[in-house]
Amino acid sequence: MSVIAGLVKVTSEPVVQVAADGVWEAALVLPRRRPPLDAVHEVARRARESVAVEVLWPGQVFVGVRWPPAEAGEAARALERLGDGPGSVAGDLAVLLGVEPRAEPEFVEVGAVNAWRSTGSLVIWRKERPVRARLAVQRLEERPDLLLCAHPVAAEIAATRPRPHWVGVTVSTPEGERHRVDRAALTALVAAAVEN
Structure with missing residues (x-):
């Protein structure tokens, strides 16, 4: 984290x-x-x-x-x-x-910034079932509404110890009135978070 x-x-x-x-x-x-x-x-x-x-x-x-x-x-x-x-x-x-965040990431979730609940999110990587970053990002094919979204899209790298916490990084760029996920940026982020 x-x-x-x-x-x-x-x-x-x-x-x-x-x-x-x-x-x-x-x-x-x-x-x-x-x-x-x-x-x-x-x-x-x-x-x-x-x-x-x-x-x-x-x-x-x-x-x-x-x-x-x-x-x-x-x-x-x-x-x-x-x-x-x-x-x-x-x-x-x-x-x-309240402490330095030392926990390893437990999951990576992609969702719409400040619309996480209404748009819905997608967990693309879990510690208990790890996959390479490239394969994790391919999971977004299940959610075309996140690939090109009305809101900026972020990836959250999250852990639950000592209490639930996360770092969310915007991984989309504006395209007209929508936001398109930058797959290369998302892949690099997931790799840095979970493949070190």
Whole structure:
């Protein structure tokens, strides 16, 4: 996880998103610096399964961590710690997680940025059934709506220990009003994440 986070360079200011139950379509969007902590508790009141916080560099990358609603206080404290440092992909993931992310990737999932639930996602690689990056990317043939999508498309490299966390990297480029997956970029990302 930290390898991917360390490879990604960003060129814009990030925002923070807080979502209940993986519904990023209805996420609260907050400034990266000094976000209001009561936002986490507001989202937690609506959550049944989880509260998640993401730091998002629009069009580039995002990192996130998920907590059960009963641990919303931990999520709020993680959000508060974000204001302490200068902010970077690897650094913000470590701050949200509370420790350096040392877990190996458990799965790679491709989906539409901020439309993960409504568009649907596709797991293309799993640790327990590993395949080469090229074969993993071929799985996208099952989802032409992701190959050319109304939203930017990202690949999430994810793990569940010590708690669910991920690094998402945008792997599509604009094509008119849609976004086409760059298969070469996706293949290179998956290879860097799972074939080292």
